[in-house]
Amino acid sequence: MPDHQSDYVFALCNPGSEKALKLEAEMMALGWRSGYQRRGFVTFKADAVFSLHSLDVKIACARRLCLSLGKTSTREEAERLVAEHKIHHARYFERKMQGVAGDGQPEVGEIIGTVVELGPTEFWAGLHRHAPFLSPHPAGDSGIVMAADSPSRAWLKLEEAVRFFDLEFTEKDIVVELGCAPGGVVLALLQRGISVIGVDPAKMAEVVLTSTIQNRQEAPSNRPWFYHCRKPAALASKRDLGQGVTWFMSDMNQSPEVVLKECARFKAMAPSIRGVLITLKLTEIEQVADKQTWFTALRGMGFKTIRLQQLSVHHKEFALLAMK
Numbered sequence: 174m175p176d177h178q179s180d181y182v183f184a185l186c187n188p189g190s191e192k193a194l195k196l197e198a199e200m201m202a203l204g205w206r207s208g209y210q211r212r213g214f215v216t217f218k219a220d221a222v223f224s225l226h227s228l229d230v231k232i233a234c235a236r237r238l239c240l241s242l243g244k245t246s247t248r249e250e251a252e253r254l255v256a257e258h259k260i261h262h263a264r265y266f267e268r269k270m271q272g273v274a275g276d277g278q279p280e281v282g283e284i285i286g287t288v289v290e291l292g293p294t295e296f297w298a299g300l301h302r303h304a305p306f307l308s309p310h311p312a313g314d315s316g317i318v319m320a321a322d323s324p325s326r327a328w329l330k331l332e333e334a335v336r337f338f339d340l341e342f343t344e345k346d347i348v349v350e351l352g353c354a355p356g357g358v359v360l361a362l363l364q365r366g367i368s369v370i371g372v373d374p375a376k377m378a379e380v381v382l383t384s385t386i387q388n389r390q391e392a393p394s395n396r397p398w399f400y401h402c403r404k405p406a407a408l409a410s411k412r413d414l415g416q417g418v419t420w421f422m423s424d425m426n427q428s429p430e431v432v433l434k435e436c437a438r439f440k441a442m443a444p445s446i447r448g449v450l451i452t453l454k455l456t457e458i459e460q461v462a463d464k465q466t467w468f469t470a471l472r473g474m475g476f477k478t479i480r481l482q483q484l485s486v487h488h489k490e491f492a493l494l495a496m497k
């Protein structure tokens with residue numbers, strides 16, 4: 174077999190998402206047929222041989238897609254198969270598909286070897302090429318742990334999404350977040366120096382109150398600040414947003430249809446919005462097969478780069494990213 178070709182690819186995913194991953198690949202009509210599978214690990218075969226380009230497909234349930242170089246019974250043998258590349262390590266451990274910290278971060282275009290440990294005598298070796306919006310971390314898992322002072326797990330979801338997609342913010346950014354209470358995302362953004370308009374009828378946690386301003390129209394020049402628009406999203410107006418909003422975020426526990434409808438309304442009220450980051454909460458993870466409907470809605474709002482991704486910290490949730 175010539176270099177960087179294989180009869181198989183393998184995907185690393187959240188344990189429990191294997192079925193959704195296979196359904197998603199089937200709905201995408203890739204011609205991929207699933208084969209050998211373990212928790213957090215699914216192999217695929219197709220009629221034609223796979224190359225690194227075959228991995229350009231965007232499968233939301235796959236945190237990492239690799240050209241498979243095969244299975245070995247020791248780590249050393251697997252490492253030998255990818256020895257000429259930077260090597261990432263992954264393992265199924267404590268019921269999670271984990272990245273092993275300490276492996277180097279890749280450059281865009283660099284080919285990375287991944288060695289996956291599925292059991293004491295089961296290792297797999299694979300290759301992928303690093304690209305924008307692909308996690309630079311082994312197994313698409315940054316290993317970040319929750320901040321002790323965060324009032325919710327949403328802090329972790331925001332921080333993992335920022336790391337996975339390698340998002341950049343500046344202190345000039347203003348984020349509007351729908352469903353902001355009790356304030357994990359707001360805390361993470363404030364810690365990054367980013368001002369936030371939070372929309373939610375529910376109460377915020379004490380930890381974000383020190384940065385709170387009472388009047389959006391009189392936002393101070395010293396940033397970051399937090400303005401709580403204490404209403405349901407549907408009642409928020411252009412006046413609540415003011416000028417200069419650059420990001421739309423949502424963590425509302427509402428259906429994708431409701432969230433995307435609000436996203437379109439907010440984008441129309443604040444055309445300066447350049448990025449969207451939504452935590453989509455699905456009742457059934459298999460609903461991921463509806464993703465084209467969500468992409469069409471975002472394209473209709475003028476967004477060009479769109480990614481849907483299940484993150485290591487998610488359960489029945491996905492991060493939906495859209496950028497101009």
Ligand SMILES: C[S@@+](CC[C@H](N)C(=O)[O-])C[C@H]1O[C@@H](n2cnc3c(N)ncnc32)[C@H](O)[C@@H]1O
Pocket residue numbers: 324325326327328351352353354355356357358359372373374375404405406407424425426427
């Ligand atoms: C998972 S919690 C959000 C966690 C929050 N992002 C954080 O960082 O801590 C979901 C929130 O969505 C809010 N929510 C649900 N429907 C909403 C709506 N129509 N408008 C605004 N907020 C809504 C709820 O009040 C709840 O606080």
